[in-house]
Amino acid sequence: MTTINEANPQELHTTTLPTATTLSKKERMTQETAAERLERVSAAAYRIRHHALNMGEVQGQGYVGQALGAADMLAVVYADQLRFRAEDPHWEQRDRFLLSTGHYAIGHYAALAEAGIVPVEELETYGSDDSRLPMSGMSTYTPGMEISGGSLGHGLTIAVGMALGLRYQGSDARIYNFLSDGELDEGSTWEAAMGAHHHQLGNLTAMVDINALQADGKTDTVLRTEPITEKWEAAGWYTQRVDGNDVAALLTAFDNAAEQSATSGRPSVILCDTKVGRGVTLLEEREKAHFMRIEEHEWQLCREQLTAGYEGKASA
Amino acid sequence: MSATTEAPDTTAAAKPKLKTSAMIASFADPGQKTASAPFGHALVKAAQENDRIVGLTADLGKYTDMHIFAQAFPERFFQMGMAEQLLFGAAAGLAETGLVPFASTYSVFAARRAYDFLCLDAAEPNLNVNIVGGLPGLTTGYGPSHQATEDMAIFRGMPNLTIVDPCDSIDIEQAVPQLAASEGPTYLRLLRGNVPTVLDEYDYTFELGKAKVLRGGNDVVFVSSGLMTMRALQAAKALGEHNVDVAVVHTPTIKPFDAETVLAEINTDRLAVTLENHSVVGGLFETVASAVVSAGLGKRVVPVALPDEFLDAGALPTLHERYGLTVQRIVAKVLAELG
Numbered sequence: 195m196t197t198i199n200e201a202n203p204q205e206l207h208t209t210t211l212p213t214a215t216t217l218s219k220k221e222r223m224t225q226e227t228a229a230e231r232l233e234r235v236s237a238a239a240y241r242i243r244h245h246a247l248n249m250g251e252v253q254g255q256g257y258v259g260q261a262l263g264a265a266d267m268l269a270v271v272y273a274d275q276l277r278f279r280a281e282d283p284h285w286e287q288r289d290r291f292l293l294s295t296g297h298y299a300i301g302h303y304a305a306l307a308e309a310g311i312v313p314v315e316e317l318e319t320y321g322s323d324d325s326r327l328p329m330s331g332m333s334t335y336t337p338g339m340e341i342s343g344g345s346l347g348h349g350l351t352i353a354v355g356m357a358l359g360l361r362y363q364g365s366d367a368r369i370y371n372f373l374s375d376g377e378l379d380e381g382s383t384w385e386a387a388m389g390a391h392h393h394q395l396g397n398l399t400a401m402v403d404i405n406a407l408q409a410d411g412k413t414d415t416v417l418r419t420e421p422i423t424e425k426w427e428a429a430g431w432y433t434q435r436v437d438g439n440d441v442a443a444l445l446t447a448f449d450n451a452a453e454q455s456a457t458s459g460r461p462s463v464i465l466c467d468t469k470v471g472r473g474v475t476l477l478e479e480r481e482k483a484h485f486m487r488i489e490e491h492e493w494q495l496c497r498e499q500l501t502a503g504y505e506g507k508a509s510a
Numbered sequence: 511m512s513a514t515t516e517a518p519d520t521t522a523a524a525k526p527k528l529k530t531s532a533m534i535a536s537f538a539d540p541g542q543k544t545a546s547a548p549f550g551h552a553l554v555k556a557a558q559e560n561d562r563i564v565g566l567t568a569d570l571g572k573y574t575d576m577h578i579f580a581q582a583f584p585e586r587f588f589q590m591g592m593a594e595q596l597l598f599g600a601a602a603g604l605a606e607t608g609l610v611p612f613a614s615t616y617s618v619f620a621a622r623r624a625y626d627f628l629c630l631d632a633a634e635p636n637l638n639v640n641i642v643g644g645l646p647g648l649t650t651g652y653g654p655s656h657q658a659t660e661d662m663a664i665f666r667g668m669p670n671l672t673i674v675d676p677c678d679s680i681d682i683e684q685a686v687p688q689l690a691a692s693e694g695p696t697y698l699r700l701l702r703g704n705v706p707t708v709l710d711e712y713d714y715t716f717e718l719g720k721a722k723v724l725r726g727g728n729d730v731v732f733v734s735s736g737l738m739t740m741r742a743l744q745a746a747k748a749l750g751e752h753n754v755d756v757a758v759v760h761t762p763t764i765k766p767f768d769a770e771t772v773l774a775e776i777n778t779d780r781l782a783v784t785l786e787n788h789s790v791v792g793g794l795f796e797t798v799a800s801a802v803v804s805a806g807l808g809k810r811v812v813p814v815a816l817p818d819e820f821l822d823a824g825a826l827p828t829l830h831e832r833y834g835l836t837v838q839r840i841v842a843k844v845l846a847e848l849g
Contacts, residue, residue: 290606332634334635341606341635342634347595348627348630350599351598351599351600351603351627351631352599352602352603352606353603355599355601355603355607355611356604356606357603358588358604359603359605359606359607362585362609363607363608363609365607381595382595382627385591385595385596386593386596389593389596392591
């Protein structure tokens, strides 16, 4: 049985978040229209962004920009693609989601809350002493966190081993590895890309958040990674590039990836162009920074802009 | 210029015979009893009893005896190519799925090139990942690119990692199933090819985490690991001819270190000597020294170890003599210490 757990309706600041649905993946595929599916995943993305803003406010800072940018990718994974049991994060038949980019943990915790794996009320402990939710994601701290990311370029190498191990043991579980365009600087990512192709790991999907930003500035000024699409194609992967903030496009890409992996045995990569701070106009327009500073009085404004944007889009 | 100048004689007979630096030169003595590829055969045997054991390598299967396993269990062997970061990350991923990987490469690449991957992907989550490092210390004449003279120094700082420095084929055969059975990551300093069989002459079994007294002696106590235990035993015999009575304590597990057994032997009036196939920095000598100091023993310890420098290329026997690892050099050092 696979479930998307019900997240309890939470009263967070001034906003009551819409409730997640409880349908199995199979039920969703047979009962849900494309429009309903899009609406459900978009609502999950909205809640993930809202959680991230709340966590950022507790810290007074953090990787909020990345969380907002990647929220749609995370929502598609946790609200639509991933097979898991919220009450049993170590369930053997689960799909694995590996967060290479440890500093995106804020977004991942929000997604784990959306998935019902981490209680929503625990999110406010983000980055605090003795919290299960450290600033950089670690498997030894957090339920549902499969690996300790943060030293970039590790996730895809571990994903290759997991994919080999699960396939050898006859499991049909899938591996999803979330990485960033800055992480493509690391040579180990390409060691793993070659390894996944060599071993024909069709059970592996990589998703790359291309926000064109890394610690020291814009990616094309730090170390040029483009042409990214051609690099992955040359490495032998089934490659798609989409607007990573377009939920409908993401759903189509993930569906394509699942379909082709079943037939070709090739690993898949979904290259997602995203916008740092997406969904909050104030942050979208702010000069982009790896570590975005948000003033105390701005958090509520951010939430209001997020909700207005979401509700405007939902009613449009 | 004279047109009648005699050409130099370039025939082989006219030149002194050169010693060569064969890449995998054996350190076995001529005529010594050896076992072929003990690691590869031990891994096959362990895998016959434990179906969770898998093997992988980074384009060095033939040179780390992993090919024996690959031939026996092709479906349980994964070739990672010349990509050590992938090797260790993938080993961690395999362990995450409940398998017990043994991943082989050379010690220089394991320790220097892919440390971060073993550290964060296997050691921090304490996964059962077993690293097998070929050419530890001075077991190749190829110079610093291949000589892992500081591998234990690098690895001793890694929490959760068990480090084993086996003496011979007996140690390797007995260690492999214990490494597979132990929780957490391990690092084995591999002796490959035709490996001497030495410890069968003693009342000895390998126990992970334990040091063993191989022989007693009243004048000197040797504390040794790895192939230097073989040399220590040979030197002890040779010193007997000088009427020097030498005890030998073999400590194949460097971490966690069996300080209790070693300190009980060191805390006497005997001359204490450590012997290791490793830099004098950060290996067995400093492990023993820190145990001695922590226990408050005011005891001098003499190291037989490689110098803190990048070593020469050359033939292995030449280099062992040059850097003090031969029986002859050990005997001379002990006699000098005893005055």
